[in-house]
Amino acid sequence: MSWVCRLYRSSLGAKYVMASTGVLLLGFLIAHLLGNLQMFAGADAVNSYAESLRALGPLLWVARIGLLVIAGVHIVTALRLAKANEAARPVAYVKQASRQVKPQTKTMVLSGLVILGYVVYHLAHFTWGFVLHDYSTLVDTEGRHDVYSMVVYGFQCWWVSASYLVALALLALHLCHGITSAFQTFGLNHAKYATAIKLTGPAIATLLFLGYASIPVACWLGIVQILEGT
């Protein structure tokens, strides 16, 4: 397997790892969003979906550990690349300038690390119950964990919603650059599709932002609310 190590150690190999783990994490974001959007289908839909995820048992743990490993590899490789990039220019220019460097490209490591911090907080809030309330005791009429009420209660707190939107905006910026870059990393660049590829990153990032942001906004507007008797 020496060729695998050789590939991973190379500059391009590290980029393939960044792109493929990034695509897998994007897959998770899409799946998570589809799950979350069931908030609009009512308490029963969300709670039974949550119950079915829990019923996966050991498979759920396989998915969780898999996600953790993918995210870990994405982050460790990013930091390794950032360190190598810094070492490649030991003496900086006195006069700094650029022609077309975009802010989202320049801040990939920073936005990535802030998103990591937010994900830990997000888990502490909704999954582990360390922040504000322990929601694990919420139960619906059928005796299932009441995820629906948990989300509505959570987003009723203004700073929970505000930090959620800020983190989403950073995630969208990260994806704007990341998704389009993944095409280039895998060598998918053709004059015929250049514009489409350029727009794919911003388009997917905007859709994900709108999808995720719709939930706290719906909670504020009362479109999604706790119904009497639940």
Added chain:
Amino acid sequence: MSAQQSGHQGHSTMKVTLHVWRQKDARDPGRMVGYPNVECSPDMSFLEMLDVLNERLMEKGEEPIAFDSDCREGICGACSLTVNGIPHGPRKGTTVCQLHMRSFEDGAELFIEPWRAKAFPVLRDLVVDRSAFDRIIEAGGFVSVRAGGCPDGNAIPVPKEEADQAMDAAACIGCGACVAACPNAAAMLFVGAKISHLRHLPQGQAEQKRRAQAMVDQMDSEGFGNCSNYLECEAVCPKEISVKVIAEMNRDYLSASLTREEQKNDGGGAG
């Protein structure tokens, strides 16, 4: 060229203030030195303006500023100055030797620095050692064929589109502006161009995978950075080479890593 065309109506001379990187040798830490009110003609090239300054410095018994230049026609890739933070200066698709002083305002303040990269150590003032590029070419930027006699024209058919792509990539003059401009000091555009101009021709395809692997591995060992898709290289390239060549390199290296078996005689040239 008339003063009218130059954009400096009524002025046959202009003055610029220069801040130039001065460094005695590779071990000297170096510093910026100011040269106020350097007089020049708007019709001079950037390098001619430096020649004038150097003559004045020598008249005063001072060391002239060392900088690389050769053809001064924008085709050799020797000149390598960063002007106000942009390699080759502000004009798109232009080497600094083809940049004229009329591109700047009278009284402009210009910061002139060498290419900055670990793989391009400064030898003196504005001169850097770019032999890392030569070693990358030695690793695989060639075609191992017995040249023999001159083949008949069109004996090997090459589709026009492929020939165009090969020629576009072959426009690379190896100046290193891509490395100088990249926030990561990466050499991807250079290596991509060298891989691309051979991979589009039938003669270059036999060694396509070996070449990509050998050249990228050499690039890594020289200490260049990684690609973050800033696209700054493409923006400063005096030959306007597209980052498409980087995608082609990425594709070749991936396919070589996944499918190519190591050969015992890797690294060897023509038989």
